[in-house]
Amino acid sequence: AQSVAQPEDQVNVAEGNPLTVKCTYSVSGNPYLFWYVQYPNRGLQFLLKYITGDNLVKGSYGFEAEFNKSQTSFHLKKPSALVSDSALYFCAVRDPNYGNEKLTFGTGTRLTIIP
Amino acid sequence: GAGVSQTPSNKVTEKGKYVELRCDPISGHTALYWYRQSLGQGPEFLIYFQGTGAADDSGLPNDRFFAVRPEGSVSTLKIQRTERGDSAVYLCASSFRGAPSSYEQYFGPGTRLTVT
Numbered sequence: 061a062q063s064v065a066q067p068e069d070q071v072n073v074a075e076g077n078p079l080t081v082k083c084t085y086s087v088s089g090n091p092y093l094f095w096y097v098q099y100p101n102r103g104l105q106f107l108l109k110y111i112t113g114d115n116l117v118k119g120s121y122g123f124e125a126e127f128n129k130s131q132t133s134f135h136l137k138k139p140s141a142l143v144s145d146s147a148l149y150f151c152a153v154r155d156p157n158y159g160n161e162k163l164t165f166g167t168g169t170r171l172t173i174i175p
Numbered sequence: 176g177a178g179v180s181q182t183p184s185n186k187v188t189e190k191g192k193y194v195e196l197r198c199d200p201i202s203g204h205t206a207l208y209w210y211r212q213s214l215g216q217g218p219e220f221l222i223y224f225q226g227t228g229a230a231d232d233s234g235l236p237n238d239r240f241f242a243v244r245p246e247g248s249v250s251t252l253k254i255q256r257t258e259r260g261d262s263a264v265y266l267c268a269s270s271f272r273g274a275p276s277s278y279e280q281y282f283g284p285g286t287r288l289t290v291t
Contacts (some may be wrong), residue, residue, distance in 0.1 A: 064217075092278055100268070103179070103266065104282040111278055150217050154278075161206065161231060165217030165282060 062087045066166035067099045073141045081136040081169045083151030092154040093134040097147045141173045178282035187289045196252040196286045200269030210266040257290045
């Protein structure tokens with residue numbers, strides 16, 4: 061079974077400060093990990109993914125995430141937050157065993173950037 | 176290019192009625208997925224198509240839910256005898272299988288279903 065935990069329902073960060081949105085996962089093998097962002101009344105937008113290779117992955121809008129296998133974490137980060145980063149963020153995991161294509165999502169973290 | 180589109184954007188129906196939700200994937204994407212997102216939750220997997228066939232329907236909650244993709248492109252999610260608990264946003268996603276960059280799924284805007 062695969063699962064994701066996002067321990068924080070809400071994260072508030074001052075504009076210009078670094079931000080971190082936390083995610084931990086559980087899968088039976090090596091995970092495929094994803095971050096998506098959801099703006100009001102819009103669908104999920106893909107931000108970045110970890111499949112293999114370098115543990116630090118870079119994505120859209122200046123976001124990056126670090127895969128940590130020993131801590132089973134995949135935290136989303138950005139060096140300097142913008143007000144426009146305010147949105148709902150979802151971490152997702154996929155167990156890459158053959159035939160398994162489904163993503164399992166966390167419950168989401170609402171990020172609010174305070175001007 | 177055009178993204179995943181879903182129609183209708185909103186659907187209100189009475190308990191016990193039948194509804195169909197449509198998804199148009201990104202052109203050329205061979206894989207199509209349906210998810211359901213309840214208020215305050217993350218999306219939950221329902222079913223996955225590779226081409227015309229349902230490769231994994233393990234997320235369908237019961238036999239009132241059914242989905243088809245007869246020509247390997249457009250898909251329809253069908254819900255019979257709707258219940259108030261079916262109220263949610265139904266999300267469709269597609270991806271292109273067969274390349275290293277194909278792992279991510281691209282989502283449509285969703286159909287908000289309200290059962291009264």
